[in-house]
Every structure is written in C-alpha cells, then in structure tokens.
Amino acid sequence: MTSLQPVLVIIGCGGMGLAIAKRLSSGHQVLLADASSATLKSAVEALQGDDHAPESCNVNVRKFDSVSTVAQKAASMGRIDAIVHTAGVSPMHGTCQLMYEVDLLGTANVIEAFFPVLSPGTSLVCTASIVGHQPKLSPEFESHLATAPLDKLLQHPELDFEANSGVAYTVSKRANLLRIQAASVQWRTKSARINSVSPGVIATPMSKAELEGPLGPHLVALNKLSISGRMGSTEDIANAVAFLTSREASFITGTDLLVDGGVLGGQLWGQGG
Secondary structure, eight states, X not given: OOTTSOEEEEEOOSHHHHHHHHHHOTTSEEEEEESOHHHHHHHHHHHOOSSOOOEEEEOOTTSHHHHHHHHHHHHHHSOEEEEEEOOOOOGGGOOHHHHIIIIIIHHHHHHHHHXXXXXXXXXXXXXXXXXXXXXXXXXXXXXXXXXXXXXXXXOOTTOOTTSOHXXXXXXXXXXXXXXXXXXXXXXXXXXXEEEEEEEOSBOSHHHHHHHTSTTHHHHHHHHHTOTTSSOBXXXXXXXXXXXXXXXXXXXXXXXXXXXXXXXXXXXHHSTTO
C-alpha cells in the first residue's frame, strides 16, 4: 500500500458495512468508524491483509464533532474517494428519540461533516430503506427534513417523539432521501456526488433480530412480495454501492437506488395491489 492510494471511509461496520468494505477495499486506504469498539476490532481483523491494515476510530454519529473528527482523519490520509454510511438503529433496538438522533440527524451530520474535505470525484453513499419511499408527509415537513440546519433538524411539530419506533424509523429514512437530494446541489460545487441505497429485507444480524421480534410477521409478508423470490444479501447491497461509487455512475447524484428484490413493485402492482 502507498500513500497515493485514495481513501475509503466506512461508517458503521456491521453486516452491511463490512460486506461493503470487503467489496471496495482493494486499491484503497481504508478507514473504519463505528460506535462499538468490539465491532471495530472484528472488522479490522476481517480486513487485515499481508500488505495492508485498515485504520479505525470510534464515532458517535449523533454528535457532529465526532463525525467531523472522522472526516478530518480521513482527509489526513489522502484524497477521499468514497464514503459509505451504514450506521443506524432499527425499530426493535431504539426509542423514537434514539431513532431520530441516529438515523435522521446522524445521516445529516455525515453529509455536512464531510463536505469541507471533499475532492473532485468523491462519492458518498448512505444507507436508507425501502420504507423511505412509502410515507406521505406534508410538503412543509419534507422541506424541513431536507434543508433545516443541524441544530434545528429535530425541532418540528410533525416529529412525534411519542410515536412507536417504527414511525420514527420511517420518517428518518424518508428524511435521508430528501436530505441527499437537497445536498447534491451543494456537493456539485466540489464536483462530488451523493446518493443512497434503499435495502429491502436483507439477511443481516439486525434483520434476524427483527424477524424474531414483533415486526417479524410484517417482514415475512414483505419478503413474500419480493419479485426475486428470495431475501437479499449483504453482497447485494455491496454490489449496488460499488456501482454508485464507481466512474460508471458519474452521471448519478442526488438520488436513491432501491435494492429490494422488487418488493415495492410487488406492493404496488402485485396480487392484491
């Protein structure tokens, strides 16, 4: 490895993040960031090679300064080629407050913290969700989610902190799509791109826990709508991210790539749709 290699940043090193890191690590200096030291250690060991070793650091995506520290560390390593943000909390594992802070504000923090260190050609891909395509929010609320300053983002009368965590998750993932659309306008000033992928039901430890919990029947029903006839894999997500961060996707920015096996199509137009 030489210092001339561009930098790949992975924020969130669980099932999806690790699969993406493995898929994209060749030819890159790798910086891994996660809230969990144990997860970081496991990811570093999984990526360790004879000729290279990834850098790592802890991050709390709820805190802008923490994310900014990761961005500055990445910039100190060289030109940042790709940033992949997969850190998130599922409805089963968090309250509304935590969901909004991690899944909504956390993504906004990543988008803004990395802006000062962008280079021409840098690509950011955030993990959203199929549920972000489903809610019908008011135009005023959507505008707020897309453009509100970080310190005001979680201050809106339509953000219901007393709702169930599933509602908070859905709103947060809708916000991710809107935020990315809006941010693409600013990112173009640095010749950088920003997109998201929206997974359907993907086989990860997090989804396994969800399948065994109260949301299990709903996820099973969703998976049955999959036109592909199977559950998605972390490799499916990694392949999509690899495309979005590649030169072949140089005309793609400010948008979302559904990686759901056709579930949304099945919901809208399948039997009983």
